Amino acid sequence: MEVDRGAMECAVDAQSLISMSLMKIHSSRTQRGGIKLHKNLLVSYVLRNARQLYIKEKYAEIYRMQQYEEVMAVCSGIQELDPLEPLEPQGAEDAEPEQPVRAAGCGEESRAAGGREPEPPYYRSCCMEDQFSQNCNKTTVLDLDTHVVTTVENGFLHQDCCCAAAAAAPQCAPGAAARKRKVDSAGCSPDAEEPSDYTAGRKRLKREECSGADCSPDASNISNLISIFGSGFSGLLSRQADLEQVCSKQALASLGAWTRAIVAF
Amino acid sequence: MAGPGGGSSDVQWCFSQVKGAMDDDVAEADIISTVEFNHTGELLATGDKGGRVVIFQQEPESKNQPQCRGEYNVYSTFQSHEPEFDYLKSLEIEEKINKIRWLPQKNAAQFLLSTNDKTIKLWKISERDKRPEGYNLKEEDGRYRDPNSVTTLRVPVLRPMDLMVEASPRRVFANAHTYHINSISVNSDHETYLSADDLRINLWHLEITDRSFNIVDIKPANMEELTEVITAAEFHPDQCNTFVYSSSKGTIRLCDMRASALCDQHAKMFEEPEDPNNRSFFSEIISSISDVKFSHSGRYMMTRDYLSVKIWDLNMETRPVETYQVHEYLRSKLCSLYENDCIFDKFECCWNGNDSVVMTGSYNNFFRMFDRDYRQDVTFEASRENSKPRSVLKPRKISTGGKRKKDEISVDSLDFNKKILHTAWHPLDNIIAVATTNNLYIFQDKLN
Numbered sequence: 001m002e003v004d005r006g007a008m009e010c011a012v013d014a015q016s017l018i019s020m021s022l023m024k025i026h027s028s029r030t031q032r033g034g035i036k037l038h039k040n041l042l043v044s045y046v047l048r049n050a051r052q053l054y055i056k057e058k059y060a061e062i063y064r065m066q067q068y069e070e071v072m073a074v075c076s077g078i079q080e081l082d083p084l085e086p087l088e089p090q091g092a093e094d095a096e097p098e099q100p101v102r103a104a105g106c107g108e109e110s111r112a113a114g115g116r117e118p119e120p121p122y123y124r125s126c127c128m129e130d131q132f133s134q135n136c137n138k139t140t141v142l143d144l145d146t147h148v149v150t151t152v153e154n155g156f157l158h159q160d161c162c163c164a165a166a167a168a169a170p171q172c173a174p175g176a177a178a179r180k181r182k183v184d185s186a187g188c189s190p191d192a193e194e195p196s197d198y199t200a201g202r203k204r205l206k207r208e209e210c211s212g213a214d215c216s217p218d219a220s221n222i223s224n225l226i227s228i229f230g231s232g233f234s235g236l237l238s239r240q241a242d243l244e245q246v247c248s249k250q251a252l253a254s255l256g257a258w259t260r261a262i263v264a265f
Numbered sequence: 266m267a268g269p270g271g272g273s274s275d276v277q278w279c280f281s282q283v284k285g286a287m288d289d290d291v292a293e294a295d296i297i298s299t300v301e302f303n304h305t306g307e308l309l310a311t312g313d314k315g316g317r318v319v320i321f322q323q324e325p326e327s328k329n330q331p332q333c334r335g336e337y338n339v340y341s342t343f344q345s346h347e348p349e350f351d352y353l354k355s356l357e358i359e360e361k362i363n364k365i366r367w368l369p370q371k372n373a374a375q376f377l378l379s380t381n382d383k384t385i386k387l388w389k390i391s392e393r394d395k396r397p398e399g400y401n402l403k404e405e406d407g408r409y410r411d412p413n414s415v416t417t418l419r420v421p422v423l424r425p426m427d428l429m430v431e432a433s434p435r436r437v438f439a440n441a442h443t444y445h446i447n448s449i450s451v452n453s454d455h456e457t458y459l460s461a462d463d464l465r466i467n468l469w470h471l472e473i474t475d476r477s478f479n480i481v482d483i484k485p486a487n488m489e490e491l492t493e494v495i496t497a498a499e500f501h502p503d504q505c506n507t508f509v510y511s512s513s514k515g516t517i518r519l520c521d522m523r524a525s526a527l528c529d530q531h532a533k534m535f536e537e538p539e540d541p542n543n544r545s546f547f548s549e550i551i552s553s554i555s556d557v558k559f560s561h562s563g564r565y566m567m568t569r570d571y572l573s574v575k576i577w578d579l580n581m582e583t584r585p586v587e588t589y590q591v592h593e594y595l596r597s598k599l600c601s602l603y604e605n606d607c608i609f610d611k612f613e614c615c616w617n618g619n620d621s622v623v624m625t626g627s628y629n630n631f632f633r634m635f636d637r638d639y640r641q642d643v644t645f646e647a648s649r650e651n652s653k654p655r656s657v658l659k660p661r662k663i664s665t666g667g668k669r670k671k672d673e674i675s676v677d678s679l680d681f682n683k684k685i686l687h688t689a690w691h692p693l694d695n696i697i698a699v700a701t702t703n704n705l706y707i708f709q710d711k712l713n
Contacts, residue, residue: 017546034357034358049546
């Protein structure tokens with residue numbers, strides 16, 4: 001999507017637009033009269049546009065900065081896992097876009113979203129706990145809308161590589177995960193979980209973040225983003241973001257800065 | 266100074282009246298949310314955020330001053346909707362009046378439909394200027410007489426009294442909308458009307474409140490696939506089988522109710538391809554249509570999106586026949602307008618009586634008129650400074666370039682809190698009603 005940035009009067013960057021949009025969505029929950037569907041739909045379009053641009057710019061920047069060998073080092077590492085198909089740009093994003101995106105985690109559900117055996121195993125392997133376990137970070141996340149606790153594998157990366165993109169505007173649908181369990185009343189009382197009590201929710205979010213030995217703060221922060229937004233967020237992902245699969249590790253590190261900013265609200 | 270109006274370019278618009286409190290502190294309940302003339306123009310109704318309806322009536326022209334049209338004075342005020350609470354969803358239902366539509370007059374009483382987010386009500390406004398006197402069983406003060414003391418019978422007579430205007434709810438059309446109602450429209454058959462929310466349009470009979478027909482449903486099976494919502498809907502002025510609805514994606518669909526019971530398949534779809542040069546983060550927002558109005562002739566319809574007004578010929582679906590820029594200078598300010606939520610403002614638009622001029626509102630209490638015949642446009646301001654009786658409105662100019670001429674207003678000094686979202690044009694005469702935040706301005710053309 002080409003953006004006429006010259007026409008932007010203020011110094012708009014995708015980052016601030018994303019935070020602004022998320023705040024609007026969040027505050028709309030407490031507005032009198034209920035959630036305004038029309039306004040939230042429009043905000044989600046801005047969010048999608050900003051995110052598309054941000055990711056494009058980010059990855060372009062990463063490519064420029066990196067040495068070619070560094071890229072190859074990552075790719076050869078991938079190849080070790082499965083010598084079949086390196087750097088196949090099609091991958092998981094090949095799934096028909098019209099298929100409804102279920103808030104799918106991995107396992108059986110991801111197969112429905114785009115499960116085909118010939119997929120490059122890199123995309124599959126991140127979902128299989130046993131293969132990538134030393135790199136997978138488990139993050140437990142509480143969805144502020146549905147009070148569903150989800151355990152997300154490897155945070156952001158997990159969502160993107162397994163869910164087919166669909167032109168979906170998000171609603172406050174339950175968060176995506178590999179495993180879900182309803183929060184029981186002993187654990188936390190849903191009544192106290194007022195959407196307006198954002199601070200409390202955020203605190204609970206942070207408290208439940210567990211990690212493996214090396215819990216990447218970036219992955220957990222990005223999964224916070226998902227939990228705030230709901231599973232429809234995965235549908236916003238551009239299907240052109242194939243290249244990011246390859247450099248996702250490096251990308252995650254650099255994305256950490258802005259995701260932390262959002263969590264700081 | 267000349268301005269567009271009524272087919273001639275010599276119309277001069279003058280201030281006539283302003284209604285509402287003139288202090289700076291605006292109570293939220295007083296914010297005007299809808300304005301509508303009735304079919305003769307004699308009555309002017311406003312709805313506000315507090316759920317009240319105020320109806321103004323035009324005084325008959327006085328013989329002393331034949332040059333002046335009658336003034337509009339308060340005729341009736343009533344509380345149409347109250348705030349409610351949906352216990353099932355834990356949601357408050359706002360009492361704000363979203364739309365008022367008058368029914369064509371059939372007898373002495375007047376009828377209007379008013380709606381908030383969830384419930385539509387049919388109100389009967391009737392006059393009482395006589396009262397019966399001489400009851401047999403009651404005293405004049407209302408106390409009942411002892412029946413044993415009644416020795417004669419008489420027929421009560423009607424005696425004149427001070428005019429009393431009563432508003433009573435005759436029908437309540439409830440529980441038919443899951444999403445927020447944005448439009449109501451009375452059919453030309455005068456028996457049915459439609460109500461539209463974000464995802465569905467229902468057809469009602471004015472006499473039947475316990476059920477309605479769903480005629481449009483764009484709710485996807487999976488809400489994650491939602492890409493557009495309904496933003497406005499209106500019946501054709503003459504063809505009782507035809508209606509249109511606009512969407513947040515900038516499309517208008519025309520449906521024929523004869524084709525099938527559920528009008529999900531449109532008969533015509535009006536859409537203009539997007540100009541790729543204007544693509545921005547906010548393209549989807551500014552292309553969302555906020556209002557759609559048929560011309561009185563029924564040949565054209567007008568749509569309002571954030572920056573422009575478009576006139577469509579119903580026979581041509583590919584592009585509008587006319588496009589008028591309302592405030593193109595805002596295109597470079599979309600980011601700030603997104604930040605302060607102004608980009609979500611829903612401006613309405615209206616036709617004059619003979620469809621030669623269209624009008625819509627803008628910011629800084631400006632409103633714009635576009636003369637279709639003479640290809641002229643003019644900007645006026647509704648402000649207290651211009652509120653001297655019969656003072657002629659001076660056209661305003663906004664300076665977009667670097668050099669600001671005298672009397673021009675720079676874009677940066679526009680007050681975005683002062684917005685004119687609702688305007689109405691008298692169906693037969695050059696009288697307009699323009700609603701600022703909490704005031705109603707009435708302007709008329711100067712009679713010579």
